[in-house]
Amino acid sequence: MAERTTIVVASGDMDKLYSALIIANGALSMGLEASLYFTFWGLERLKRGGLEKGALSKMHFLGLGKLFMTSRMKKANVASLERLMRDFKELGGKIIACDMTMEIMGVSKESLQQDLIDEYGAVGAYIGDARQSNITLFI
Amino acid sequence: MADIRIDVRYETCPVPLVEMRKAVRRAEPGDIIEIAGTHPASQKEIPMAVEALGLELLAVEGTPDAWTIRIRR
Numbered sequence: 001m002a003e004r005t006t007i008v009v010a011s012g013d014m015d016k017l018y019s020a021l022i023i024a025n026g027a028l029s030m031g032l033e034a035s036l037y038f039t040f041w042g043l044e045r046l047k048r049g050g051l052e053k054g055a056l057s058k059m060h061f062l063g064l065g066k067l068f069m070t071s072r073m074k075k076a077n078v079a080s081l082e083r084l085m086r087d088f089k090e091l092g093g094k095i096i097a098c099d100m101t102m103e104i105m106g107v108s109k110e111s112l113q114q115d116l117i118d119e120y121g122a123v124g125a126y127i128g129d130a131r132q133s134n135i136t137l138f139i
Numbered sequence: 140m141a142d143i144r145i146d147v148r149y150e151t152c153p154v155p156l157v158e159m160r161k162a163v164r165r166a167e168p169g170d171i172i173e174i175a176g177t178h179p180a181s182q183k184e185i186p187m188a189v190e191a192l193g194l195e196l197l198a199v200e201g202t203p204d205a206w207t208i209r210i211r212r
Contacts, residue, residue, distance in 0.1 A: 026156060029160035030160075030192070031188070078151055079150075091157070
């Protein structure tokens with residue numbers, strides 16, 4: 001069985017989503033399997049059109065900081081979150097949406113980008129993947 | 140002569156690595172893949188990935204900021 005990386009995406013912040021997707025895509029590129037488990041504020045990013053909507057975790061400054069960061073990233077030719085997510089799925093990455101978060105935050109399946117989601121699960125889904133993982137992170 | 144050529148010049152982390160992986164998935168066993176890039180870290184990490192994937196590294200040419208890597212699936 002291939003090695004695996006499992007990452008809990010609990011934050012919805014833009015920079016943290018970048019970290020999660022870059023690490024996950026790196027893992028897939030180096031021959032590992034990868035799962036992203038979206039929970040709490042992370043789940044907001046799986047809403048339709050929500051992927052790029054996260055704030056910066058520091059120096060957001062009501063959006064000015066993010067604007068500055070986005071323009072710097074554009075200059076450095078950094079891929080968009082949309083592209084990173086597309087690559088993640090194309091390379092066989094698995095997305096799990098936390099169904100308890102959906103319940104407590106009133107998130108319906110219809111409001112989520114269902115085409116990205118492989119599974120709706122609870123902690124057991126995370127442990128099931130994590131126990132077979134060489135790398136597991138909480139972001 | 141490469142069977143698949145990828146141009147990831149001016150692309151940054153993790154795009155060169157990801158595009159290499161996508162090309163490997165497209166390739167047939169025995170195909171030669173040539174990747175051209177300018178991101179210095181990728182010049183080091185693509186050979187690491189090639190080893191991890193059990194592929195054959197044929198050549199790493201050029202400089203860290205203008206390189207060509209050839210691999211065989």
